[in-house]
Every structure is written in C-alpha cells, then in structure tokens.
Amino acid sequence: MAKLNGWLIYNGHLQTNKFLDYVDWMLKAAEKQGIELAAKTNDQFIAGTTSAGYPAVYSRSGKQTELPDFIHFADKDLHLARQLERLGVHLFNSSTAIGICDNKSLMHEKLAAxxxxxxxxxxxxxxxxxxxxxxxTYLETVEREIGLPLIVKEAYGSFGEQVYWVENRHKLHEIAARLAGRDHLYQQPALLSVGTDIRLNVVGNEVVAAMKRTSENDFRANVTAGGSTQPYRPDNDEIQLALAAAKAVQANFAGVDLLYGENGPMVCEVNSNPHLRSIYECTGVDVADYMISFISNKLT
Structure with missing residues (x-):
C-alpha cells in the first residue's frame, strides 16, 4: 500500500514561534507513523474559478501542483479550504467546521440548535x-435579559483576546459603540467559573486529553492570557458534552472549553485548531499522535 501523502496548510503571515512550533509538532507526529506530511502556507496558493465554473487552485510558482491524499488545514482561509474540497481533497478539519468555530456568533447558533x-x-x-x-436601545434588552456584569465577545478572536468584562451600563455602551460594525455578542458570565475553565481535546469520537486552566488575576483562563494548568479527569457528563459540542460544529479535531454552571457544565466555545504544547506539557498526552492516527484510519 502506498504511503499516505498530506499537506499541513498554515497561515503564511503567522511566522511566530507558537505557530511554527505547531507545524513542527505535527510533521514529527506524521513522520513517526510513516505518513508524508509537507508544510505549506496558504499564500502559496490562490483559489480561483474558470468561465465554466470549475474550481481551480493556482500555485505561486504557476506550475500545476499534484494534490495530496489529505490536508490538515490549520488555518482559517475558508476560500482556499472550500476550493480544495471542491477539487476532491479531504480536509481535517473541514471548511464547514473551521467556518463555524471561527465565528463565535455562528458557533453559538449551531450549539443552540x-x-x-x-x-x-x-x-x-x-x-x-x-x-x-x-x-x-437594544442594549436595554441586553441589560434586562442578561444583567450586569456581563461579557462581550467579538465573533472573531483567539487566545482569549477580543473578550471584555463589562461591569456597568456606561462601559456597556462604550464597548457597543467601539464594536459598531463588528460582529459581536453579549454573554452571561458563569460566576462559578470566573477565571477557571476545562479544556477537553476531542479527536473523532474520543476525548483524548483534558486540563483545568486557572487564572488568579483575570476572568479568562487562557494560558496565553496568563492562566496556569493542571491535569484534569473529566466525568462522563463533561465527556459527553464535549463530544456533542464537537459534533454540533462538525469538527473531527476540537478543543472544547467548558465552564462550571449552576446546573452543570456548559460549553464556552469550541476551537477547531487548538494548539498542542500546553496540554502536552500539562498532561503528557501528545494529541498530535491521536490526530494523525485518526486521519490514517479514515483514509486507509
């Protein structure tokens, strides 16, 4: 049987240690399992169409590129992702899953459904x-239905950024005016979970790793925002909730963040491209190995 050949596509403008570390991590995981995985940046390609409507992907070199067996799409360039799918390439995660998770407003619609x-x-x-x-005037409805304090989140944002704690009406109106023209949402805080959440990494139909994140000086528990981590053993309710959330957004791979609610765990958000180092350093579980195994089992 021929060796599987894949690409890992990441954003060409994110040449930071955090993103390059992820790329290197995945390449090594693929190599361990005998899979050829080549790193490509999204700006090496341009999605296009022809007058006949056929999808096309043009390479930066102008030469025809032979497409791989699969692509781990670690980016949010949905135009390129959709075009590659139209050409018959299997993406992990799919463009649908990435698009849902990238927009928190849309993500909450899918979870609510x-x-x-x-x-x-x-x-x-x-x-x-x-x-x-x-x-x-709509802010009167927000304040009446959700109350104060509340949390404001921009629909597009990562690592706990573009998220704001709002204590009073003046701040609420100030934030709303500042975010005018940007998709955003208002959310009731889980007061039992301020500064604390649980990250569960889902691969397929399995929770493969989990950690508890805590911040002593921020309502956000993200490691990037200064949170600390400890290994966590989720109970069955938390596992089933994480799996259901990943399924709702159609993700093969997901980092599901749970909050402690008065009536049990709640989903804060679902990440389609969670980074791997912090959960590995916390738990010793290499999520990349599970991801590569999942891809291999799906395609062979």
Whole structure:
C-alpha cells in the first residue's frame, strides 16, 4: 500500500514561534507513523474559478501542483479550504467546521440548535462597518435579559483576546459603540467559573486529553492570557458534552472549553485548531499522535 501523502496548510503571515512550533509538532507526529506530511502556507496558493465554473487552485510558482491524499488545514482561509474540497481533497478539519468555530456568533447558533448548554447569549444587531452606532436601545434588552456584569465577545478572536468584562451600563455602551460594525455578542458570565475553565481535546469520537486552566488575576483562563494548568479527569457528563459540542460544529479535531454552571457544565466555545504544547506539557498526552492516527484510519 502506498504511503499516505498530506499537506499541513498554515497561515503564511503567522511566522511566530507558537505557530511554527505547531507545524513542527505535527510533521514529527506524521513522520513517526510513516505518513508524508509537507508544510505549506496558504499564500502559496490562490483559489480561483474558470468561465465554466470549475474550481481551480493556482500555485505561486504557476506550475500545476499534484494534490495530496489529505490536508490538515490549520488555518482559517475558508476560500482556499472550500476550493480544495471542491477539487476532491479531504480536509481535517473541514471548511464547514473551521467556518463555524471561527465565528463565535455562528458557533453559538449551531450549539443552540442541538440544545447544548451554553451561557445565555445575545448577538448584537449588525450595522455596516464605519457607521456610528446611533440607536442603542437594544442594549436595554441586553441589560434586562442578561444583567450586569456581563461579557462581550467579538465573533472573531483567539487566545482569549477580543473578550471584555463589562461591569456597568456606561462601559456597556462604550464597548457597543467601539464594536459598531463588528460582529459581536453579549454573554452571561458563569460566576462559578470566573477565571477557571476545562479544556477537553476531542479527536473523532474520543476525548483524548483534558486540563483545568486557572487564572488568579483575570476572568479568562487562557494560558496565553496568563492562566496556569493542571491535569484534569473529566466525568462522563463533561465527556459527553464535549463530544456533542464537537459534533454540533462538525469538527473531527476540537478543543472544547467548558465552564462550571449552576446546573452543570456548559460549553464556552469550541476551537477547531487548538494548539498542542500546553496540554502536552500539562498532561503528557501528545494529541498530535491521536490526530494523525485518526486521519490514517479514515483514509486507509
């Protein structure tokens, strides 16, 4: 049987240690299992169409590129991802899963459709970028239904950034005006979980690793925001909730963040491209090995 041949596509403008570490980590995991995995940046290719509507992907060199057996798409360039899928390449995760997880507003719609417990959430009315927020009366509804304090999240953001704690009405109006023209949402804080969450890494139909993240000086528990970690053994309810959340967003690989709610665990968010180093250093579990095994089992 021929050796599997794959690409790992990541963003060409994110040449930071954190992202390059992820690329190197995945390449080594593939090598251990005898899979050829080549790193490619998204800007090596341009998605396009022809007058006949056929999908096409043009390489930077201008030469025809032979497509691989699979792609681990570790980026959010959805135009390229969709085009590669149209050409018949199997993506892990799919463009659908990446698109859902990339937009927190859409992600919460998908979780709600499957009746997955989440904090009470309201999505801000959209206005055109660059326009001033003139009518703020909807904020009265937000304050009445969610109360204060509350959390504001931009739909697009990573590593706990673009997330704001709002204590009072003045700050609420200030944040709403500042985010005018940007997709964002308002969320009831899980007061039992301020500064604490649980990260469960899902691969296929299995939770392969879990850790508890805690911050002593921030309502966000993200490691990038200064949180500390400790190994965590999730109970069956937490495992089933994480699996259901990953399924709701159609993700093969996911980092599911859970919060402690008054009536049990709730889903904070689902990440389609979770980084691996922090959970490895915390638990000793190499999630990349499980990811590569999943891909191999799916394709062979």
């Amino acid at each position: 499957k009746q997955i417990p989440v904090p009470k959430t309201m999505i801000a009315p959209l206005i055109f970028p660059g326009m001033e927020l003139i009518n703020k």
